[in-house]
Amino acid sequence: MSTEVAALAAMLEESGALRRGHFLLSSGLHSPAYVQCALLLESPARARRVGEELAALLAPFRPDSVLSPALGGLIVGHETAAALGVPFRFTERQGEAMELRRGFELAAGERVVVVEDVITTGRSTRETIAVAEARGARPVAVGAIIDRSGGRHGFPVPLVALTTLDLPTYPPDACPLCRAGGAAEKPGSRPGR
Ligand SMILES: [Zn+2]
Numbered sequence: 001m002s003t004e005v006a007a008l009a010a011m012l013e014e015s016g017a018l019r020r021g022h023f024l025l026s027s028g029l030h031s032p033a034y035v036q037c038a039l040l041l042e043s044p045a046r047a048r049r050v051g052e053e054l055a056a057l058l059a060p061f062r063p064d065s066v067l068s069p070a071l072g073g074l075i076v077g078h079e080t081a082a083a084l085g086v087p088f089r090f091t092e093r094q095g096e097a098m099e100l101r102r103g104f105e106l107a108a109g110e111r112v113v114v115v116e117d118v119i120t121t122g123r124s125t126r127e128t129i130a131v132a133e134a135r136g137a138r139p140v141a142v143g144a145i146i147d148r149s150g151g152r153h154g155f156p157v158p159l160v161a162l163t164t165l166d167l168p169t170y171p172p173d174a175c176p177l178c179r180a181g182g183a184a185e186k187p188g189s190r191p192g193r
Contacts, residue, residue, distance in 0.1 A: 007049070007053070008050070008053070008145070008162045008163050009163065011040060011046050011049070011050070012035070012040060015039045015040045015042065015043065015046065016036075016039055017035055017036050017037060017038075017039040017040040018033065018034075018035055019033065019034045019035070019036055019187070020032060020033050021033075021034070021185060022177040022178075022182045022183070022184050022185060023184060023185055023186070023187050024172075024184040024185065024186045024187075025120055025169065025187075026072075026120075027120045027121040027123060027169070028171075028172070029120065029121070029169040029170060029171060029172075030169065030170045030171075030172055030175040030177060030178060030184045031167055031168060031169045031170070032167070032168060032177060033165075033167040033168075034187045035118055035146055035148070035165065035167075036187055037072065037076070037117035037118060037145060037146070038075075040145070041075045041076060041079075041117075047075055047076070047079050048079055048082075048083075050076060050079060050145055050162065051076060051078070051079025051080045051081075051082060051083045052079075052083045053162055054076065054079075054080045054083075054115065054143045054144075054145070054160075054162060055080050055083035055084045056083075057143060057160040057162070058080065058084065058113050058115075058141055058143045058160060059084060061111065061113060061140040061141040061158075062111055062140070063084060063086055063111050063112065063113040063140060063141070064086060064087075064107075064110045064111045064112065065081070065086045065087045065088070065089060065106070065110060065111075065112055065113075066078075066080055066081035066084065066086060066087070066088045066089070066112070066113055066114075066115050067089050067090065067091065067100075067106075067112050067113070067114050067115075067128055067131075067132055067137075068088070068089075068090045068091070068114065068115045068116065068128070069090065069091050069092070069098065069114075069116060069124040069125065069127070069128045070090045070091065070092040070093075072116060072117045072118065072124070073090065073114075073115055073116045073117060073124075073128075074090055075117075076115055076116070076117050076145055077090065077115040077116075080113075080115045080143060081115075089104040089106070090104075091127070091128045091131050098124065098127035098128060098130070098131055099131065100131050100135065105135075106132060106135040106136065106137040107136075107137065108136040108137070109136065109137070109138055110136075110137040110138065111137075111138050111140045112132045112137045112138065112139050112140065113139070113140060113141045113142070113143055114128045114129055114132070114139060114141075114142045114143070115142075115143045115144070116142070116143075116144045116145075117144065117145050117146070118144060118145065118146045118148060119142070119144045119146070119147050119148065119149045119153055119159065119161065120148050120149060120169065121149070121152075121153070122149055122152075122153030122154060122155060125142055125144075125153070125155065126153075126154065126155065129142070129155065129156065129157065139156070139157050140157055141157050141158050141159070141160060142155050142157060142158070142159045142160070143159075143160050143161070144159065144160075144161040144162075145161065145162050145163070146161060146162070146163055146164075146165050147159060147161035147163070147164045147165070148164070148165045148166070148167050148169075150166065172184070
């Protein structure tokens with residue numbers, strides 16, 4: 001285990017970010033485990049450290065800027081951009097469509113890294129890559145705190161992550177926890193969760 005991964009495992013533990021139960025992920029899949037990165041990043045000191053570690057992994061791609069999908073990518077993307085010393089911008093959903101709004105611009109050929117908290121299906125990240133390409137920028141890599149995609153993200157650029165978690169996910173109609181009679185909880189939807 002590398003020092004970075006050991007440090008992240010310790011931070012996940014101390015922050016209580018790794019939760020067990022029966023969850024409905026934003027991807028629509030169900031899972032017995034969920035990483036609440038908001039808890040990991042609740043401490044600005046931890047968030048800064050996570051950003052520094054991701055920046056070290058992304059620096060070899062020589063990024064000109066960081067682009068993150070809101071909401072999940074905002075804090076980690078900003079901390080990573082701060083550590084890299086490059087601008088930070090974000091995309092956001094307008095209805096179903098992922099868009100670059102608020103007057104943000106990307107230059108033609110600009111080397112963009114897309115930074116997310118957790119990669120599960122990778123949908124928001126793929127859409128953010130597409131937004132950057134449509135603006136003439138050049139996505140060069142994806143960075144994430146946690147890769148739980150099982151390698152099925154389908155990105156056209158390399159993915160670097162601080163750690164890989166092999167947590168099971170199920171389509172709702174094939175979820176053993178549902179079959180056992182439990183209802184999936186949407187993380188963050190209950191006070192104190
Ligand atoms: Zn379920």
